Amino acid sequence: MPQTTNGAAPAGAAPAVAPILEVEGxxxxxxxxxxxxxxxxxxxxxxxxxxxxxxxxxxxxxKSTLLKGVAGFMRPVEGExxxxxxxxxxxxxxxxxxxxxxxxxxxxxxxxxxxxxxLRNGGRCSRESDADEIAMNYIRKVKLxxxxxxxPHMLSGGMKQRVAxxxxxxxxxxxxxxxxxxxxxxxxxxxxxxxxxxxxWDDTRFTVLFVTHSIEEALLVGNRILVLxxxxxxVKAELNTHMHSHANAGSPEFIALQTRIHNMLFADRVLEE
Amino acid sequence: MSxxxxxxxxxxxxxxxxxxxxxxxxKIGQIERPLSVVERMWNVxxxxxxxxxxxxxxxxxAYTQIANVKPLLFPSFSDTCIALYKAFADQKLMAKIWFxxxxxxxxxxxxxxxxxxxxxxxxxWRVWADILMTATAMFNPxxxxxxxxxxxxxxxxxxxxxxxxxxxxxxxxxxxxxxxxFQGVSHTQRMVGQNYGLRGVMFAVKILIPAAxxxxxxxxxxxxxxxxxxxxxxxxxxxxxxxxxGLGWHIFENAExxxxxxxxxxxxxxxxxxxxxxxxxxxxxxxxxxxxxxxQR
Numbered sequence: 001m002p003q004t005t006n007g008a009a010p011a012g013a014a015p016a017v018a019p020i021l022e023v024e025g026x027x028x029x030x031x032x033x034x035x036x037x038x039x040x041x042x043x044x045x046x047x048x049x050x051x052x053x054x055x056x057x058x059x060x061x062x063k064s065t066l067l068k069g070v071a072g073f074m075r076p077v078e079g080e081x082x083x084x085x086x087x088x089x090x091x092x093x094x095x096x097x098x099x100x101x102x103x104x105x106x107x108x109x110x111x112x113x114x115x116x117x118x119l120r121n122g123g124r125c126s127r128e129s130d131a132d133e134i135a136m137n138y139i140r141k142v143k144l145x146x147x148x149x150x151x152p153h154m155l156s157g158g159m160k161q162r163v164a165x166x167x168x169x170x171x172x173x174x175x176x177x178x179x180x181x182x183x184x185x186x187x188x189x190x191x192x193x194x195x196x197x198x199x200x201w202d203d204t205r206f207t208v209l210f211v212t213h214s215i216e217e218a219l220l221v222g223n224r225i226l227v228l229x230x231x232x233x234x235v236k237a238e239l240n241t242h243m244h245s246h247a248n249a250g251s252p253e254f255i256a257l258q259t260r261i262h263n264m265l266f267a268d269r270v271l272e273e
Numbered sequence: 274m275s276x277x278x279x280x281x282x283x284x285x286x287x288x289x290x291x292x293x294x295x296x297x298x299x300k301i302g303q304i305e306r307p308l309s310v311v312e313r314m315w316n317v318x319x320x321x322x323x324x325x326x327x328x329x330x331x332x333x334x335a336y337t338q339i340a341n342v343k344p345l346l347f348p349s350f351s352d353t354c355i356a357l358y359k360a361f362a363d364q365k366l367m368a369k370i371w372f373x374x375x376x377x378x379x380x381x382x383x384x385x386x387x388x389x390x391x392x393x394x395x396x397x398w399r400v401w402a403d404i405l406m407t408a409t410a411m412f413n414p415x416x417x418x419x420x421x422x423x424x425x426x427x428x429x430x431x432x433x434x435x436x437x438x439x440x441x442x443x444x445x446x447x448x449x450x451x452x453x454x455f456q457g458v459s460h461t462q463r464m465v466g467q468n469y470g471l472r473g474v475m476f477a478v479k480i481l482i483p484a485a486x487x488x489x490x491x492x493x494x495x496x497x498x499x500x501x502x503x504x505x506x507x508x509x510x511x512x513x514x515x516x517x518x519g520l521g522w523h524i525f526e527n528a529e530x531x532x533x534x535x536x537x538x539x540x541x542x543x544x545x546x547x548x549x550x551x552x553x554x555x556x557x558x559x560x561x562x563x564x565x566x567x568x569q570r
Binding site (some may be wrong): 097 | 288356404459461462465467468469470475479480483484486562566567568
C-alpha cells in the first residue's frame with residue numbers, strides 16, 4: 001500500500017486528462033453558538049471527468065461541510081478549491097447540489113416546474129418552451145413521466161429524490177454534488193435508487209461528487225473513494241472501487257475491501273477504548 | 274404475566290413456517306366505494322361554513338321570536354334585513370360602505386407596502402432586523418385608536434388621519450408575521466435558491482415569499498381585521514369628515530336616534546364584508562397556493 005505524506009504527490013504518474021475539481025489543502029471552519037469548529041483540516045483531492053467520486057467517513061468527519069465548500073456555501077479559511085481551474089467563490093449553477101432533505105423541492109412548484117425553475121434561473125434556458133422540453137426529457141430518464149404536473153407533497157420520498165436528481169442532471173453542471181441523497185430512504189428504495197443512479201451515469205457519464213457514511217454505498221456507487229478521519233476531517237486514503245457493483249456485492253473481494261475501510265475508520269476508536 | 278424466574282432466559286417458541294397465495298382482489302368485492310352525495314357535499318368547506326352561518330341566523334331569529342325581546346334592544350334577523358334594505362334605499366348605505374372601504378383599502382395597501390420594505394431591509398441587514406423587532410414590540414400593542422387624537426392634530430379631520438392610523442394598525446402585524454415566516458424558511462430551500470443563482474430581491478420574491486406564504490397570508494388576515502376594527506372605531510369617535518361618513522358613522526348616527534335595527538344593519542354589513550373577504554378572497558388565495566402546495570391542510 002503506497003504511503004503518502006501530507007502535501008506530497010500521490011504515487012504513480014498523473015493522468016493525462018485535466019481534473020474538473022481540484023481541492024488543495026482546504027481547511028473549513030464553521031461557528032456554532034459557542035464554538036468555532038474545524039470541520040476539515042488540509043484536505044486534498046482531485047476529481048476527474050466522469051468520476052463517481054465518493055467522500056466517505058463517519059459523522060463528524062466534515063464530509064458534508066466539504067461538499068458545501070465545493071458548492072460555494074462556505075469559504076475555506078486555508079487552501080483553495082478550483083472548478084475547471086477557476087477558484088470557487090460563491091454558489092453557482094455550474095455545481096448543482098442534491099440534498100438529503102426532501103424539502104429541497106420547492107413545494108409551490110410541480111415536478112416539471114421545479115426543473116424548469118432551475119433551468120431558467122440557472123441561465124441554461126432563456127425560453128420556457130426549451131426548458132419544458134429538457135425537463136420532460138429528464139423526467140422520463142428518472143421514470144417519473146405521468147407525474148410532471150404533480151406537486152411534491154403528493155410524491156413519496158424516493159420519487160422526490162428522483163426529481164431532485166433529474167433537476168440536478170438537467171442543469172448539466174460541471175459536477176453534480178450529492179449530499180447523502182439516499183440516506184432518508186428505506187433500504188429497498190435506496191438500493192433501487194443506487195442502481196438507477198448508476199444507469200443514469202452510464203447513459204450520460206456526468207461527474208459526481210457523492211457524500212455518504214455507508215461503506216457499502218460508497219463501494220456500490222463510487223469508482224474512487226476518499227476516506228476521511230473524524231474531528232477534524234483529514235484524508236486517510238484514496239481507494240479505487242470501480243471494480244465493485246451490485247453484481248459482486250457480497251463477494252469475498254467486496255467484503256475484504258469493506259472490512260479494510262471499516263478498520264481504517266474505526267481502528268483508532270478501538271485503540272482509544 | 275407468568276412468573277418467570279430471573280435466572281431462566283426467555284426463548285422464542287419455535288413455530289412451523291407457511292406460505293399462502295393471496296385471494297384475487299376481484300373476489301373480495303368492492304375495495305373502493307365512492308362516497309355518497311351527502312358525504313361529498315359535507316366535504317366541501319363552503320357548504321359547511323354556509324350551514325354554520327345558517328345556524329346562527331336561525332338561532333338569532335328563534336331567540337327574538339320565542340323570548341319576545343323588545344325590538345329596541347334586540348331586533349330580529351328579519352327586522353334587521355328590512356332595515357338593511359331601507360338603509361340601502363334611503364340612507365345611502367352603499368355610499369357609506371364605499372367611503373369606508375376607500376380609506377380602508379388605501380391604508381391597508383400602504384401598510385402592506387411599508388411592511389414589505391421593512392421586512393426586505395430586515396432580511397438583508399441585521400441592524401434592520403433588530404430595528405424591526407424592537408419597533409414591533411413597541412408599537413404592535415399600541416391601539417391605533419389611541420393615536421387618533423394625535424393623528425387629528427397632525428393631519429386634520431380628513432382621510433389622511435384615518436390612513437395614518439390604518440397604516441399603524443396594519444404595518445406591525447404584517448411585518449412581524451412576514452419576518453417570522455421568512456426566518457422559518459428551511460436552510461435547504463435557501464441553499465437551493467442560491468445554487469440556481471438567485472440573489473437579493475429575486476431571492477426574496479422567488480424563494481422567501483412563496484416558502485413563507487402561509488405565515489405571510491395569516492399576517493395579512495390579521496392586518497385586515499385590525500384595519501377594520503380601527504377604522505370602524507375611528508369613525509364612531511370621529512364621526513363624519515367634510516366628505517361624508519362611513520359605516521361607523523351610520524352606526525353612530527342611528528344609535529343616537531335609537532334606531533337599533535339600523536345599528537344592527539350596520540353591524541351585519543360589517544360582518545358580511547368580513548365574511549366575504551375571508552371566504553371569497555383569502556380562502557381562494559389559500560386554496561390556489563398554500564393548500565394546493567401541501568403547505569397547509
